Amino acid sequence: MDAAYDLIVVGGGATGTATAYWASRAGARVLLLERHQLNTEASGRNAGSLHGQIQHEPYRELGEDWARAWLPALRFLADSLELWDGLSAELGVDLEVRRKGGLLVADAPEQLDWIERKVALENEAGVPSRVLGGRELRALAPWATDRLIGAELCPIEGKANPLLAGPTFARRAAELGAQVRTGTAVEALEPGAGEHLVRFTGGTARAPRVVVAAGDAMPWFGEQLGVHLPITSEAIQANVTERVAPLVEHLVYYAGGRLTFKQSASGTLLIGGGWPARRDAQGAWVLDPDSLRANLSTAMxxxxQLADVRLVRTWVGIGNGTPDHRPVLGEAPGHPGVFLGLYPYMGFTASPLMGRTLAALALGDDPGRDLTPFAPGRFSPALAS
Ligand SMILES: Cc1cc2nc3c(=O)[nH]c(=O)nc-3n(C[C@H](O)[C@H](O)[C@H](O)COP(=O)(O)OP(=O)(O)OC[C@H]3O[C@@H](n4cnc5c(N)ncnc54)[C@H](O)[C@@H]3O)c2cc1C
Known part of the structure; x- marks a missing residue:
């Protein structure tokens, strides 16, 4: 196989499949390449939270200046959340998108102090979050015990089904004419003047535009392009219980610890929050029972009432980060027509807009926002654009 396309997309996670969809919908001839099956990495292993607030752990660790510099990335999430609303209708599949809001609950006055400052910053970015007192919290969330003295309510947050989103984007892209090849690892990306060559298992393909949305393999692609991408990969755990009667409507976080907690459309409870997995003697990532215990006891x-609920599955997935928590989104410096896309930590939430933005860039359309804070060259000052 040596074929020519308008656009080659590397990576069959939520970002790559969304890119393939939006580009195909705009009439481009697209080739999507995935080394495994679609949605097998982070995009198929995440907890399905739709985030729209500054995450409290980096806020506490990195401080106000970091948070202010991160606001363009928050705005990006908020705009992606708006896209999620219409996505089930757009793709013709119920992606189980529910946006009832998120609650960051507090049990100490000190937590409410910094939540207030965090909320003020979010409001600056146009996110309509607000602080609730204990009584208001209990009126909204009957499960909240008297121990909780207040919360942040971020009304734009919610949840969706990660097992459906990526594969549905890919299926619709294929119906629009995209070639979707799984089990096809890209072995080399050779950028050229006007046309780029992609070598993969069983063949090569050429296109004037290439989008790389390869998750934890992004640094390797960066090396091929001479762009330093200090993207981190950390294995984290998530858990799901048996189905239970309706318990929580919101996406729940806890200001005193690491937790995300929500109920899926089917009634199962998803318990996460980024607890680390560990490596076994052979170096493979495996479940860390200490993390599991700590995660569950925070939830309990x-x-x-979780004491009587059975846990049915715990799994490990690789989450990706960047040092400044901002996405990598834009053209590779020195390689016109090659675009890089990774939204760290919360890339499931960001994926519809990441895909639409990458497709717009690849097709020469206006991405509709200033992408300077997300420039892929920002980690190599000599290349920064
Ligand atoms: C346990 C866990 C829980 C999470 N919870 C949430 C959450 O609740 N909400 C949220 O917003 N985010 C969450 N995240 C983060 C989110 O899942 C990721 O940010 C997002 O899925 C990244 O999507 P992606 O398409 O960029 O990357 P990926 O899903 O990693 O996809 C990249 C794809 O590229 C392919 N690839 C790599 N190299 C090659 C190559 N050489 N050739 C061909 N293909 C290649 C890979 O096989 C992979 O399929 C979580 C992550 C984990 C691990």
Missing amino acids: SLFP
Whole structure:
């Protein structure tokens, strides 16, 4: 196989499949290449939270200046959340998108102090979050015990089904004419003047535009292009319980610890929050029982009724980060027509807009926002554009 396309997309996660969809929908001839099956990495292993607030752990660790510099990335998430609303209708599949809001609950006055400052910053970015007192919280969330003295309510947050989103984007892209090849690892990306060559298992393909949305393999692609991408990869765990009667409507976080907690459309409870996995003697990532215990006991401190609920599955996935928590989104410096896309930590939430933006860039359309804070060259000052 040596064929020519308008656009080659590398990576069959939520970002790559969304890119393939939006580009195909605009009439481009697209080739999508995935080394495994679609949605097998982070995009198929995440907890399905739709985030729209500054995450409290980096806020506490990195401080106000970091958070202010991160606001363009928050705005990006908020705009992606708006895209999620219409996505089930757009793709013709119920992606189980529910946006009832997120609650960051607090049990100490000190937590409410910094939540207030965080909310003020979010409001600056146009996110309509606000602080609730204990009584208001309990009126909204009957499960909240008296121990909780207040919360942040971020009304734009919610949840969706990660097992459906990526594969549906890919299926619709294929119906629009995209070639979707799984089990096809890209072995080399050779950028050229006007046309780029992609070598992969079983063949090569050429296109004037290439989008790389390869998750934890992004640094390797960066090396091929001479662009330093200090993207981190950390294995984290998530858990799901058996189905239970309706318990929580919101996406719940806890200001005193690491937790995300929500109920899926089917009634299962998804318990996560970024607890680390560990490596076994052979170096493979495996479940860390200490993380599991800590994650579940944090959840049970808010929801004692979990004591009677069975856990049915715990899994490990690789989450990707960047040092400044901002996405990598834009053209590779020195290689016109090659675009790089990775939204760290919360890339499931960002994926519809990441895909639409990458497709717009690849097709020469206006991405509709200033992408300077996300420039892929920002980690190599000599290349920064
Ligand atoms: C346990 C866990 C929970 C999470 N929870 C949430 C959450 O609740 N909400 C949220 O917003 N985000 C969450 N995330 C983060 C989110 O899942 C990721 O940010 C997002 O899925 C990244 O999507 P992606 O398409 O960029 O990358 P990926 O899903 O990693 O896809 C990249 C794809 O590229 C392919 N690839 C790599 N190299 C090659 C190559 N050489 N040739 C061909 N293909 C290649 C890979 O096989 C992979 O399929 C979580 C992550 C984890 C691990």
